[in-house]
Amino acid sequence: MIVKKTLIFLLLFLFWQTNGVEASSSYVVIDVNSGRLLEGNNANAELPIASLTKVWTALTVLDSCDLNEEITISAQAASQEGSSLYLQAGEVWTVNSLLHGLLLQSGNDAAYALAEHTGGSIEGFIQMMNEKIQIAGMEHAHFTNPSGLHNDDHYASAFDMATMLRLALQNEDFYKIASAKTFKPKERNVQWRNKHKLLHYEDDAKAGKTGFTKRAGRTLVTYFKDGSKEIIVVTLNNSNDWKIHTSLADKIFANYEVVKVVEKGKYKLLNNETIEVKQDHFLLVNKEEKKQLQNVLHIPRKKDTNTPYLWNVYINNDLALRFNVTKIKR
Numbered sequence: 001m002i003v004k005k006t007l008i009f010l011l012l013f014l015f016w017q018t019n020g021v022e023a024s025s026s027y028v029v030i031d032v033n034s035g036r037l038l039e040g041n042n043a044n045a046e047l048p049i050a051s052l053t054k055v056w057t058a059l060t061v062l063d064s065c066d067l068n069e070e071i072t073i074s075a076q077a078a079s080q081e082g083s084s085l086y087l088q089a090g091e092v093w094t095v096n097s098l099l100h101g102l103l104l105q106s107g108n109d110a111a112y113a114l115a116e117h118t119g120g121s122i123e124g125f126i127q128m129m130n131e132k133i134q135i136a137g138m139e140h141a142h143f144t145n146p147s148g149l150h151n152d153d154h155y156a157s158a159f160d161m162a163t164m165l166r167l168a169l170q171n172e173d174f175y176k177i178a179s180a181k182t183f184k185p186k187e188r189n190v191q192w193r194n195k196h197k198l199l200h201y202e203d204d205a206k207a208g209k210t211g212f213t214k215r216a217g218r219t220l221v222t223y224f225k226d227g228s229k230e231i232i233v234v235t236l237n238n239s240n241d242w243k244i245h246t247s248l249a250d251k252i253f254a255n256y257e258v259v260k261v262v263e264k265g266k267y268k269l270l271n272n273e274t275i276e277v278k279q280d281h282f283l284l285v286n287k288e289e290k291k292q293l294q295n296v297l298h299i300p301r302k303k304d305t306n307t308p309y310l311w312n313v314y315i316n317n318d319l320a321l322r323f324n325v326t327k328i329k330r
Contacts, residue, residue: 025217025237026158029248031284032166032223032230034321038252038284043159046140047236050211050219051083051106052161053148058099058177059168060129061114067096067173069117076122077112082149084109096177097185103178103209104194111147122146138163150215158234165221165232169207178207178223198222198242204249224249228258229284256284261293261313261321266328269299274328275309283313283320292316297325 026042037043075089085107087093093113101110112122119125122145129143140157141164148154156164168174181199184191198205204224211219217237222245224231233248235241262281268274275297285293294317298310308324 025235027233027235027238027244027248028158028162029252030159030162030166030232032169032232033258033282033284035163035166036283036320037159038231038256039248040158044140044157045236046155046157048150048154048213048216048219049148049156049161049236050150050213050216051148052156052209052211052219052221052234053143053146053154054102054106054111055161055168055178055209055221056129056132056143056164057111057114057146058103058174059164059171060125060132061095061099061118062171062173063132064118064128065095065114067094067099069095071095071098071113071117073109073113074116077109077116080108080112080147082108082147087113091187093185093187097183097187099173099177100180100183100185101192104180104183104192106195106210108147108149111145115146133160136163136167148211148213148216150213158236161221161236162232162234165208165223165234169223175207178209196220196222198245202246202249204253205245220245222249224253226253228282229253229256231284252284256286257290258282259285259290259293262295262311269297271299275325276328277311277325281311281313281321281323283315285315289315 026045028040028043029038031038070092073087073089073091078087078089083106085101087109098110098114101107115122115125119128133141138160141160144151144154181194182191195210196208204226206223206225208222218239218241219236220241221234231252233245235244260280261283264277264280266274266276292315294314296312300307311323311325313321
């Protein structure tokens with residue numbers, strides 16, 4: 001009986017291991033230039049992301065506020081649970097300082113102060129965040145708070161989280177803040193050190209965000225840059241995230257190259273129309289994918305000048321890049 005009980009226990013343990021931790025974890029690597037998925041597992045699984053939420057919080061604030069705006073800290077913001085800057089009700093802080101505290105120190109109190117100021121209320125800000133998610137076309141993300149504290153209806157997929165950071169990096173102020181290794185706020189005699197340790201020890205790691213809750217586990221997003229190669233790595237619920245991020249970055253940088261897939265210029269079509277590509281377009285591809293590149297121009301059937309021509313780049317029949325092109329009027 002002891003042997004049977006032990007065997008049953010081991011089987012239950014193994015079942016929990018494979019169907020609990022593994023089934024609720026995911027990772028992705030995307031090309032920053034195109035947003036293309038390069039590698040991943042459970043890329044679209046909707047999972048808790050903890051404080052990675054603050055990437056989207058910061059971008060939502062930056063799209064609406066000036067860095068020099070001042071915020072008076074409310075009692076609600078000052079009393080938030082979890083990671084904190086220890087803000088006091090009645091203190092006055094700039095948006096700039098609070099965003100640094102949000103992204104470097106992961107202050108939940110900063111998240112709520114910024115949300116109240118930007119959205120007029122927490123509810124108003126959450127609506128802004130989710131509207132931005134819909135506009136960006138992300139189908140596997142939804143937020144209920146600005147900090148990432150657990151809620152069953154607060155989640156994102158690894159791919160959507162990577163897309164969020166990709167979009168945020170296009171904002172110069174966001175990149176400047178998220179890539180800062182340290183920051184001294186003018187409001188307090190302290191120096192904050194970025195909790196994302198890869199930024200301090202890995203030359204290719206340029207920006208990112210850490211996260212953790214008991215339900216989400218360890219979550220991490222990192223922007224890596226090696227010359228012209230730029231990638232984003234996301235891991236959700238992975239206890240070995242620092243090592244995984246560096247090993248994935250090393251792997252991609254060693255096996256992929258930046259290829260110009262479309263050159264800017266004017267192109268004459270078979271119907272004697274002329275189109276113009278206004279900039280060069282690049283993709284990060286491996287050797288096998290380089291052989292499978294195919295360019296296809298989609299011409300609308302109706303001769304409507306408001307309907308764009310679409311240039312599509314395929315890799316092994318999978319769409320890798322799409323952009324509008326301009327028809328030159330005769």
